[in-house]
Amino acid sequence: xxxxxxxxxxxxxxxxxxxxxxxxxxxxxxxxxxxxxxxxxxxxxxxxxxxxxxxxxxxxxxxxxxxxxxxxxxxxxxxxxxxxxxxxxxxxxxxxxxxxxxxxxxxxxxxxxxxxxxxxxxxxxxxxxxxxxxxxxxxxxxxxxxxxxxxxxxxxxxxxxxxxxxxxxxxxxxxxxxxxxxxxxxxxxxxxxxxxxxxxxxxxxxxxxxxxxxxxxxxxxxxxxxxxxxxxxxxxxxxxxxxxxxxxxxxxxxxxxxxxxxxxxxxxxxxxxxxxxxxxxxxxxxxxxxxxxxxxxxxxxxxxxxxxxxxxxxxxxxxx
Amino acid sequence: xxxxxxxxxxxxxxxxxxxxxxxxxxxxxxxxxxxxxxxxxxxxxxxxxxxxxxxxxxxxxxxxxxxxxxxxxxxxxxxxxxxxxxxxxxxxxxxxxxxxxxxxxxxxxxxxxxxxxxxxxxxxxxxxxxxxxxxxxxxxxxxxxxxxxxxxxxxxxxxxxxxxxxxxxxxxxxxxxxxxxxxxxxxxxxxxxxxxxxxxxxxxxxxxxxxxxxxxxxxxxxxxxxxxxxxxxx
Numbered sequence: 001x002x003x004x005x006x007x008x009x010x011x012x013x014x015x016x017x018x019x020x021x022x023x024x025x026x027x028x029x030x031x032x033x034x035x036x037x038x039x040x041x042x043x044x045x046x047x048x049x050x051x052x053x054x055x056x057x058x059x060x061x062x063x064x065x066x067x068x069x070x071x072x073x074x075x076x077x078x079x080x081x082x083x084x085x086x087x088x089x090x091x092x093x094x095x096x097x098x099x100x101x102x103x104x105x106x107x108x109x110x111x112x113x114x115x116x117x118x119x120x121x122x123x124x125x126x127x128x129x130x131x132x133x134x135x136x137x138x139x140x141x142x143x144x145x146x147x148x149x150x151x152x153x154x155x156x157x158x159x160x161x162x163x164x165x166x167x168x169x170x171x172x173x174x175x176x177x178x179x180x181x182x183x184x185x186x187x188x189x190x191x192x193x194x195x196x197x198x199x200x201x202x203x204x205x206x207x208x209x210x211x212x213x214x215x216x217x218x219x220x221x222x223x224x225x226x227x228x229x230x231x232x233x234x235x236x237x238x239x240x241x242x243x244x245x246x247x248x249x250x251x252x253x254x255x256x257x258x259x260x261x262x263x264x265x266x267x268x269x270x271x272x273x274x275x276x277x278x279x280x281x282x283x284x285x286x287x288x289x290x291x292x293x294x295x296x297x298x299x300x301x302x303x304x305x306x307x308x309x310x311x312x313x314x315x316x317x318x319x320x
Numbered sequence: 321x322x323x324x325x326x327x328x329x330x331x332x333x334x335x336x337x338x339x340x341x342x343x344x345x346x347x348x349x350x351x352x353x354x355x356x357x358x359x360x361x362x363x364x365x366x367x368x369x370x371x372x373x374x375x376x377x378x379x380x381x382x383x384x385x386x387x388x389x390x391x392x393x394x395x396x397x398x399x400x401x402x403x404x405x406x407x408x409x410x411x412x413x414x415x416x417x418x419x420x421x422x423x424x425x426x427x428x429x430x431x432x433x434x435x436x437x438x439x440x441x442x443x444x445x446x447x448x449x450x451x452x453x454x455x456x457x458x459x460x461x462x463x464x465x466x467x468x469x470x471x472x473x474x475x476x477x478x479x480x481x482x483x484x485x486x487x488x489x490x491x492x493x494x495x496x497x498x499x500x501x502x503x504x505x506x507x508x509x510x511x512x513x514x515x516x517x518x519x520x521x522x523x524x525x526x527x528x529x530x531x532x533x534x535x536x537x538x539x540x541x542x543x544x545x546x547x548x549x550x551x552x553x554x
Contacts, residue, residue: 009439011424037323037416039445084427132442135435139428146432148473 003096003121004052007129010140012036012046014075014083017055017067020047021076022217024200024224026064049133053094070173073199077176077206078169080213085165088141096121100134101143101154110135110152176206183304188311196228201303208300215296216277222303223247223274226267229307230254236314247271259313262320266306273299324373324417326444326455328366331465333359334458335396337367338376338385342393347382370455374415388414408466417444421459422468422478430477436460 019035020027027035033043047065050056055072056065067073075086091097096117103113114131117123123130135152138144142162144152180202181189192198204221207214230250234241237258244253248271255264276282276289305320312319327334340357341348350368354361371377376389385393392407394400412418421440425431431439440456441448460476463469470479 007442009424009443011420011443037445038443039447042442042445080423080427132438136439139431139435140424142429146428146430146435146475148432148475150432150434 003123004048005096005123005125005130005133006045006049006052007125007132008042008045008049009133009136010087012038012042013050013053013055013137014087016043016046016050016065017072018076018217020050020056020065021067021072021203022220022224024196024221024228026059026062026066028063028065032065053090053097055090070170073203074166074169074173077173077203077210079210082165082169084141085162086169087137088143088162089166091137091141091143096123096130097134097137100130101138104144104152105154108151108153110150172206173202176202176209180205180304184308188308191311192307193228193232197225197232197307200225200228201300201307204300204303208297211293211296215291215293218296219274219277219291219299222300223270223278226270226274226303226306229310230267233259233310233314247274259310260318263306263310263313266302266309266320270299270303270306324415324444325369326441326446326452327370327458328451328455329359329363329458330454331458331461333363334367334371334462337364338371338389339393339397341371341377341383341385342390342397345385345390347379347384349382366451374411374418376411404465405467408462409468412463412466412468418459418463422463425469425476426478430472430475433460433471433474433476436476 015036016032019032022035023031029040029044029047032047033040036043036046038046047056047058051058051065054068055075056067058065071086071090075083075090078086099120100113100117103116104110107113107116110131111127114127114134118125118127118130135144138152138154139146143155145155147153180198184192189198200221204218204225207217207221211218227247227250230247231241233239234244234250234254237254239254239256239258241250241253244250247267251259251264251267251271255261273295277291281288309320329337336357337353337359340353340359344352344356350361350364353359353364357364368377368383371389372383375386376392377383378386388407388410392404392411395404395407412422421436421443424439424443425436437453437456437460440459441452444452444456446452446455460469463476464471467479469476471477
């Protein structure tokens with residue numbers, strides 16, 4: 001398999017993966033650049049490198065990147081230290097990096113190691129780009145240590161503690177899934193779409209537990225889940241949702257003949273908070289809304305309540 | 321988060337521009353800053369984007385110092401170490417780009433200075449150039465002068481908690497656990513020189529200055545002038 005190395009940093013690879021997961025439907029390079037607040041070439045490099053190491057994939061037909069499960073989700077939902085461990089787990093499986101590490105051990109020079117990897121794998125990237133990317137990834141993930149005076153070495157000890165961290169990330173995902181299953185009940189979990197509703201709401205729940213790092217992320221993921229859920233509800237009632245973009249438009253269309261005003265207003269809360277979180281400058285106030293940590297947490301719970309209550313209503317039960 | 325534009329001058333020159341904005345204290349054009357600072361017009365202009373992106377200055381054609389910029393300018397002018405560090409820390413903590421750069425060092429348990437400068441330049445998304453490299457160096461100097469990062473040999477390491485983290489610690493998801501601690505930085509002392517007279521008697525002159533906040537700007541210069549004059553007389 002031919003390899004291509006792109007000049008980027010560990011942080012931008014994580015950011016590109018995060019952007020792809022958050023959109024729900026895939027992200028193009030412009031969106032990733034906007035998300036990372038970086039230049040388009042930087043975003044392109046980050047996306048392509050994330051694809052190289054198997055976190056996301058590119059669909060040439062749609063020009064969109066989509067996530068590769070499960071590691072993309074593990075990476076995005078993990079806390080900062082866990083991110084390093086998950087990224088290391090993925091990185092250590094990437095052939096050019098494995099070769100770089102082994103050459104680095106022999107030569108003790110990252111420049112020489114990069115040069116040798118370039119030659120052995122016939123890479124087109126400049127030696128300095130290979131060096132920059134692998135040093136950034138290696139030091140971020142604690143796979144390489146900085147010895148000073150421009151010298152880096154692979155971590156020598158059999159330090160596999162990062163695998164334990166990855167295990168805890170996997171465990172934490174499973175715990176979150178169990179909690180959501182418990183909260184919604186198995187009937188609802190079976191009814192809702194796994195990829196478009198269940199997975200994003202689990203991700204939202206996990207991001208709410210790490211709210212201090214990003215108060216918008218739970219809203220983005222839960223909002224995606226609710227919009228997909230309303231699409232399902234629309235299909236159930238055979239409501240035409242064409243041109244009904246967003247949560248507010250969808251619930252307006254559905255509640256013309258179905259559900260109740262209360263369901264409509266719960267969804268309006270969800271829709272309006274999502275818009276405040278997602279839409280940048282609000283013309284009504286001339287600035288973007290700040291999102292409080294409390295709202296980030298509450299939003300996920302209210303979204304779960306909305307899913308449950310609408311499902312109940314569909315089945316003849318009125319519970320809020 | 322807005323895209324960052326790195327500074328284009330050394331830390332000293334950037335500091336001079338900041339103190340000039342602070343001394344003028346009202347909306348002013350490029351020429352006012354050029355005249356008051358002695359820094360070339362193109363240099364001031366090239367650094368304004370950075371100063372605006374980290375919210376030290378604000379405004380359109382006529383720019384003025386922000387309140388946190390004014391605190392920093394005052395601390396720089398009076399060479400008040402701890403106030404300067406607090407002011408820089410506040411600016412760093414409130415800027416996503418600068419915070420991410422600190423995190424990059426923290427997670428890697430230190431970075432080589434060259435590697436860190438490259439990381440800053442690359443992450444800014446700006447096209448590689450001498451100006452961008454100078455800017456990356458200046459950002460490193462800002463981190464060092466703020467005390468957020470420090471030097472250990474040829475490595476840059478994380479020094480400790482930033483001011484925002486010291487001020488408020490929010491534990492979630494239980495939103496009732498809001499534990500707010502305010503840390504008041506230790507005040508720096510204005511050192512007054514000791515005058516040794518010919519007869520061997522030591523005179524300690526203590527200056528007591530009463531000034532309202534709006535008289536603080538430029539006060540450092542005046543005090544320095546008085547002290548220099550007293551020292552010369554000796």
